[in-house]
Amino acid sequence: MFKKRIEKLREAMDSQQLDAVLLVGDPNRNYLSGFTGDESFSLITLDKAFFITDSRFTEQAKQQVKDYEVLEYGKSGSFVKFLSGLIGKLKVHRLGFEENIVSYSQYELYHSNLDCELVPMNGMVEKIRIVKDREEINSIKNAAKIADKAFDHMVKFIKPGMTEREVGLELEFYMKKLGAKDLSFPSIVASGERSSLPHGQATEKVIKKGEFLTLDFGCIYEEYCSDMTRTVVIGEPSQKMLEIYNIVLEAEELALKEYKPEMPASKVDAIARDYITSKGYGQYFGHSLGHGVGREIHEAPVIGYRNNSKLKSGMVVSDEPGIYIPDFGGVRIEDLVMVTEDGGETLSKSPKNLICIN
CATH class of the missing domain: 3.90.230.10 (Creatinase/methionine aminopeptidase superfamily)
Incomplete structure (x- = not known):
């Protein structure tokens, strides 16, 4: 079920020439992962999927999220610092973000710390969610x-x-x-x-x-x-x-x-x-x-x-x-x-x- 949803997203990403998307809002992130908690993040590329959280949700994520590599960012001290290192390793150049969810201050933080182009997703996941399975x-x-x-x-x-x-x-x-x-x-x-x-x-x-x-x-x-x-x-x-x-x-x-x-x-x-x-x-x-x-x-x-x-x-x-x-x-x-x-x-x-x- 979640694999099919991720594949639909990847088709949309490919059409928009996105190397990866960052999901921070509960509805979209959980729709694509099966997670039922909050305050966590998903980074999805054209061939990999990472679920990023801290020590409060690591165990829960490992139980619920089956099609992702679960990563804990807490030891790095900062999610943005952790994310910067990850997208550098993955060679992400164009990163989609949820412009209707990310606040201006969050955008500024990402813009200042991530070595990539930030591209609005324009409701990419929401469009997939319109038709229910x-x-x-x-x-x-x-x-x-x-x-x-x-x-x-x-x-x-x-x-x-x-x-x-x-x-x-x-x-x-x-x-x-x-x-x-x-x-x-x-x-x-x-x-x-x-x-x-x-x-x-x-x-x-x-x-x-x-x-x-x-x-x-x-x-x-x-x-x-x-x-x-x-x-x-x-x-x-x-x-x-x-x-x-x-x-x-x-x-x-x-x-x-x-x-x-x-x-x-x-x-x-x-x-x-x-x-x-x-x-x-x-x-x-x-x-x-x-x-x-x-x-x-x-x-x-x-x-x-x-x-x-x-x-x-x-x-x-x-x-x-x-x-x-x-x-x-x-x-x-x-x-x-x-x-x-x-x-x-x-x-x-x-x-x-x-x-x-x-």
Whole structure:
């Protein structure tokens, strides 16, 4: 599995005339190595692979990283000094680096100490990560199953008079109890007027009858994320609440039918956006329809009106239209979708009919 990923990277390196690449960010480094820790480095050339760490992670790396030579840099006193010696021995002239991850101060350090040309990788590894393999998809499906079970539990747990923070803590505890390593992101728990905040994290606000409650959450399982959103009503909904909910639900389901290979991402976004606009609420849907999900909660591709790139089988993305009305409230409904040769497979299985909690 990791050998295949490294070979894809080497093909990209060769096309860009790179002698080696240095990976410092956890997602890319771990995707290509199987390591589950942090604060380590990978140096990959066209015929060799080195995993470089210090004494804290050496034993772990030797257990987890099978297709690399594991090296410990600690005795040299400095990673950059160690790296300088290594690339000198390997005769590296053009070194690719993650320009979206390496800070300016780190770049200056590398530039001053490494006798080679530093070349931005321009998302080289991220482009490989866009299409998931079987093992990745299985992990994402398992993360989605945990989220589904958690939502079923939360519908029974939530009661009027609880605070948003109480709900968020229970949601986190329950997903971890089911085997999640961590949250994909801080859970969004927003009720009443606060539900118009697309990223409204939990507060001490008391959840009351007659309010929307939006839950946007996910978990990490075997290093892969899930992401889903459900909006419920506490008590009974007003006619306007029913109208908004049904518009968002219809938009979400219309878009779900369009996830297929060769479909431009912008056109999927347009399906949901145009429907919401036709109902008079277009100004209240400001974000993109969705995004890729994998080792990171936000990955390529963006399912948005600016992205005309075409979908491919094996992509896993979110489908999450919403309507957010200031001083009133909002609704978002989100599923995880895997693009297949036959269309789209919805990985989120939680019900989407409006649930009223009394």
